[in-house]
Every structure is written in structure tokens, then in C-alpha cells.
Amino acid sequence: MATIRCPMCGESNPEELEICQHCQARLKPFIANQSPAQPESNQPSASSKKETPDWLHGLRNPETGFPESSAFDFSDEEPEDWMADLHFDAPTDRGQPPEEASPEPADQQPEWLQRVRLRKREDELQAEQELPSDDRDQEIPDWLEGWRKETEDLPESMKLPDWMPTPQTSTLAAPDDLDNVPDWMSGILSTNAVSPSPSSKKPGTTSTSPEEKPASKPDDLSWLDQLQAVPPSSSGTPQPASSSESDTGLFAEEDKDQFQTPPLEGAELPEWLMATPQDQEADRKESPISQAQPDEMAPAQLPSWLEAMRPVEAVISMSPLAEEGADVVESAGPLAGLRALLPAEPEAALSHKTSTLSVKLQVPEKQQIHATLLSELIKSEGEVQPLPGRSVVSGQYTLRLIIVVVLLLSLLWPLIPGAPQVQVPALPGEGLAFKQIIENLEPGAPVLVAFDYQPGLSGEMDAATDAVIVHLVNRSAFLTLVSTIPTGPLQAESLLNRIRQRGGPDILTQDQYTNLGYIPGGQTGLRSLAEFPRQIVPYPLTSSQTGGNTWDQPALQNIQAISGFRLVVVATDNPDAARAWIEQVQTSSPNLPLVMIVSAQAEPLVRPYYENNPRQIQGMVSGLAGGAAYEAATGQISSAAPHWTGFSISALIAGLLISLGGLANIVIGLYGQTKKNTEGEATR
């Protein structure tokens, strides 16, 4: 059993199989599937004809299957057919529609173009008439004439056979000289004068038939003149159009001679295709558009705003490709050697150098001035502006120094020997209530004292608190000191030290008070202190290192909540702190007496709690006046009363200065208004 080896996997397979049974690769190529009985033919089958596009089918020769334009036949019959097909197909191959490539009818041509072409024909006819018939023989180059003579002298064996065509010479030989050339050359020339064979004529084409357009006469050399107008290629001889195709090896070697590019007969080319650059230049000069002189065209008067918008320098040069295309010589295809042909590709598809656009901004002078001003304005914002010089001694500065000196001198009034002293005011109602509550305390009663004022106001608060603390000590109350601000415990110790220095070492001993220190948490801490004082402040500030429990002292043994205290005294300079004590402590123990020592600045905001019915605070001492009054009421002179005289005189002078300043402001305002009215009347 014959086997066939798979080209992909190398496994053996039965010969009748077409697909490898191991890797499913095809064992036999498709071309091998053709039956041997079917002869190889270039004739396309009916199915392939159906599958072939029309445009490709039209290009194929019905007999050879090759493109019709390439299957040149040098027969004598119908030499115009293949050229007509070429004329028709060439623009199609270059991507141009046939309708655009075909010359326009005479009735559709513009008048200037007809005039140009008419002049061109007249020039050509005139040139032919002026050219003598003998000169036509002279058009044969000397080298060709010499070569012809040499070939005549050669022996018969060295002469080229008749069957060997020389297409290159066909373009140089004139048809009317066929009688003078040797036989071999006449054979060559005769091949150039023939038209494609009838078999190569594509049925259905619209090319001109031999009956409609007869072939050129052998003695007619006008086609040669027109052909000479086409500049030769760089090699000096017309290049075969199929040179590139022959290099690709697509066709057999014996078929290459069939693809030789036939010479172009100028008589069959349209005039627009035959036009040389000189002719085009002449046409441009004669055209009505080009005839108009540039200086005769009045420049358009553009408005200023449109002139400003026009990108003068950024404008793109007009159709650079068109100008470049005028000098391009076609190097391939049936139009090889022709110049200034219409491009097959659209202009947008052609690559060209991008024109450089100007990035210069066209700014009018007015806008430049505005931009300069704005730039200078922004730049001046970043510069440090020197402050205007201020006089060292101004009126306001002098007035301020005078006020300070007056106030300080008023404070020296109590130091003057024999100067009258200001009487301490009587204790107001809230002070009396305060004093009465302390008077009612039994000896050893636990009293919670809160020092909630800042060191900055200690001068006022210490003077007011001093008298109350001394009164409590005289009543033998057990003081428990706390504070809701970190510096409060220090303020308390400082005040107690001052009282101790003044009264002696027997007062305010460790058995008479305890300092629990700072209570964190603000209002939450106060609420916790009211509910669980033992858990919030378990150890006193002075004995925290030793771990001693202050709640074990006899006065505090029965206290489980803040209601166990007999009195709560709050000394504060902040109305918010006073309100926090009222809201958190007083509400948790409504029956617990709460009295306050407040600063003069907090007294207006705390007083409503005292004026309330029922009272939320049972007593109040405010400021230096309250402290001095409390000292006087309790029969002790500590710190507030000595300051009262200086404070009263300074407050009086300050009141007078404020009143004088207000009056001066009113007078200045009235004077300014009067002066303004007077000036207004004067201007009228």
C-alpha cells in the first residue's frame, strides 16, 4: 500500500487521503487536485469569469488571459485599437475616471482653450509647410544613417534575421522611408506600423474602429514631429513600460517580447496629453486669467477686523503639488516619458513636506499697550512697596501716652499722705446672701471651691476670692479645691500661700483643705464630678505620688456625690465656665447651695441665674467692688479694700476721658458737617 508522508508532522498516510490523519494538514496541494486530463489553459473558466471583477475581466485578453494592455501585437491590422484601449485604460489604471481623462468636446471647451489649441495647430501647420521634404530625410540621425551603411556592408551571415524586431528603432524610422531602408529594417519598421491583431481587440470596447479612423499614411511624418515634442527619458531612448514587470518574473521569458511597450503615436494622443511645458506656459500666458496683469487688479479693501484675523504669514502656499507635478516625468507605464500628467492619486494621499506655520501672534498696537500695562501692574504687585513713613510721635500716640500717665497718676492717689480715701461700697443683696450661706455653715463642713480663672485676671479674682476664703477658714470649713483649667490648682495654691503668709502658719493647714487638682473633660468632667467625685479625682494633687486617698479624711468620708458637700463656691472670670457649673452641677443637685465669685466682665451674664426665681445660684460676689464690700462686711481688710481707692479714682478718670472723647467726637462731627454745608453753599 502506497503511503504519503505528511509535510507537517512527518507521519505516513495512505495515498488516497488528502488530509493528514494525524495533524489534519493537507497532504496534496490544491494544484495537484486538478485532473491530469484537464489541459492547462489560460482560458478562464466560466465560474472564474463570474468570480472575476468586471474591471479585471476587461483587462484580460480573452484568449491569453493576460492583461490586454500588455499583450501587444505588432500585426498590421487595426493599429489604433490597442492604442484606443490604452488611451481609455491608462487613466483608469492611474485611478482617474475615464470621463475625466477624455478630452472634452469642442463645444464644451472654454473659449480660451479653443483659441489656444487653434493657435497651436496653426503653428504646427505653418512649421510643416515651411519644412522642405528633403529635410525630412535629414531628420534621420547621422548615427542611424552611418549604422545603416555599415549594416549594408556587412556579410549576409552577420545581418540580423528578418524575424528579429528592433522596437527601439521603430520609433526612429519614418514610414515613408520604408522603400529606402533595407529589407530587415523595413520588416522592423513594418512591425511598428501595424495595429494590434483582431484577436487582441477586446470585444465591446469603445475604441475607434479602422473604418472610423483610418491608419496614418506611411508618408505622413506628422506623428513623428509630435512624438519628438515629447522629451526623451534620461537614457535617451524610450523605456519599455513593462520593465518593472519583466523584473518581477511574473511572465515567461518567451512572452517578454509581447509586453514591449508600443511606441506612442502622437496623432492618436489628445492635445492636452501632448502639450509640452512650453505649450502649457503659452496657454497660461494666453489665458484670459493670466493675461490680466497683476498691477491691473485692484487689491481688495479688507476691513480692519478682517485684516487682523487674516493669518498673513501662516497662509499655506497655493497647491505646491501642482507646481511640482509640472516638472515630473512619468517613469513607468504606458505614459512613460511624458511630463506634466495628471496625478493618479488624490492630492491628499500624496506625501509632501508640511508647510511651516508661523506662530507669531498678530497683536494690534492697542492691545500691546494694554498687555504692557497689565504686565507692569502684575509685576508691581509682587514688588515690596515701602510703607509710608510714619512720624515717631503722632497725635494719636501722644494722646495714648497722656491717658496712660493720667491713669497711673490716679493710682498713686492712695499713697499721698492725708489724701481722702474712697469709701468701700455696701455689700449688695447677692453678696449678703453669699455671706449668710457661709455664716450658716457648721464647723468642719465640706465646701467645694473651684478656681476657674486664668492667671491674667488673678489680680481681680484673687482680691475677690481672698475675702471669701478667709471667711470660710474663719468658719472652720473644710475646703476641697478643684479646677477645670490646668492653671487653676496653681492659682489656688498661690492664693492660699498668700493668705497663710498674712494670717500665720496655723491657718490653712493640710487638715483644713485638700487640693484635688485639675478635672479634665470640660462639661463632661463636671458632670462626672457631680455624679462620681471619688472616681474622677481619687487622689489629691499634693499626695498623688504617695497614693494617699483624700476621700479617707473625716470631712469627706460620707461624700459619694457632689450633693454630699454643704456648699459649692465657684470663682471664675469666664461666663461660659459659670454656666457650665450651673448646668451640670446645679441641675444634678438642685438642693446644693451654689455661690459664685465672678469677674466684673462676667457679672452681667451670670446675674440672670441669681435673679431667677427660684435662684439657680444663691449668692454672688463680683469683681473688686464685690470683694471690697465683702471684706468690709466681714470685718477684715485683706487685699480688695486697699485697692479700692485707686480703682475708684482711675475708673472715674477713665469715665471722664471716655465722656470727653465722646463729646469731642460729636463736636468734630458737627463742625465738619457745618463746614461742609458752608462750603456747599459757597459753591452754589
Place this chain on the structure above:
Amino acid sequence: MNFAALTIADLAGFVVGLFLTLMIFSYLLADNVLFRFAIHIFVGVASGYAAIMAWYNVIWPLLVLPWQSGNFQLIMLFVIPPLVLGILLLAKAIPRLSGMGNVPLAFLVGVGTATIIGGAIMGTLLPQTFASFSQFSWSNLQENDSTWLSLLNVSIILVGTITTMIYFQFSARSHGSRANQRSALIEGLAHIGQIFIAIALGVLFAGVYAAALTALVERWDFLVVIVKQFLPR
């Protein structure tokens, strides 16, 4: 004051207090370096003292000493929870762990808000409202010695309260193209309320001025006492 009886620490305190007081008073002439130096010293000392107070008065007695007591219940109820919440609160300083700090922060905000709102309602809002109502009761007027004087006082409180509230009423009816403006009656009552507001602010200013003047008097007396110690008798 007898300087001879003072200790070295107290004497040093007096000297430091003297210089700091003079440095603060130098602001009367102009803003200068001495004044700013005294301010910086005050802020620094206050911050340092607050830190020491937080350690000795909060952290040591509430987080350290309970472990020595051996009271397991006390530790579990009042030491561990605040310790954990405090550690979580420190996580707010680390961006990656800041989310863990939201738990103690939410606890603080929630508890604080509830405490403040409850205290404000029960301690200020309701008592002050009822007190304002009770001012107009006939029994309250009869309790005072002078009924007419009490009635005048109550009337002033009523007018002052109403007109002050009207002053802060800024809405007005639209009148088309004309500018929105309150009616003449409302404008007049608001003007009266403005007078009450000016009086209240004047009282507050007087209190602030009195407190500041008292501090000046105390400091001036401090300087006079020191100077008198060095003067020949």
C-alpha cells in the same frame, strides 16, 4: 510685706514678676522685643505647666496607680476602656491608622454633645424661660415692696426682650421693583431693640474695662510695694 521674711524662691518670684511686669508695660510705648519675649515666656510656661498637670493629675492617678491597687474590677471598668480609647485616639496622628481614631472621637463628640445639650436645656433654657414668665405673675408683683416699681421693671424686661428679638428679624415682604424693606412699625421697634443692645454691650464693655483696670491696679500696687522696700524710711 516684709522682704526679709521671704524665702529665696519667693524673692526670685518677685524679681521675675517685676521684670515681666515692666516688659509688659513697655507695650505702652510701642510693640517691642521685650513685650514679645514676655509673651513667649508666658505661653511656654503655661504649656509646660499644663503638660505636667496632665501627667500628675490625670495620667498618673487614673492610669498608673490603679494597677498597684490590684482591684481587677476597678481596672476593667475605669482603666482599660479609657486606655484603649486613648491609644486609638493617638492613631489619628498616623494617616494609615487614622480611621481607628474615629471610634474614640465619636465617643467623645457624642457624649460631650449629649451632656452639653442636656445641661443647656435643663440648666439655662427652661429655667430662664419660666423665670421670664413668672415675672408677670400677680403673685410675684405682690411679693415685692413696690408693686409699681416691679411692674416698671417687668415692663422694661418685656419691651427689651421683644424689641431685641425684632431687631434680629431681617426678613421682609417683597414689593416688586422696590427694595425690600421692613415695615415702619418693625423698623421702629427694631430701633428700640438696637438701643437695648447698645446698653447691654456698654455694660459688658464696662465690666471688661473694670476687670482690666483691676489688673492694672494690682500690678501697679505690686510695683509700688517693691519700690517702697528700697526707699529710705
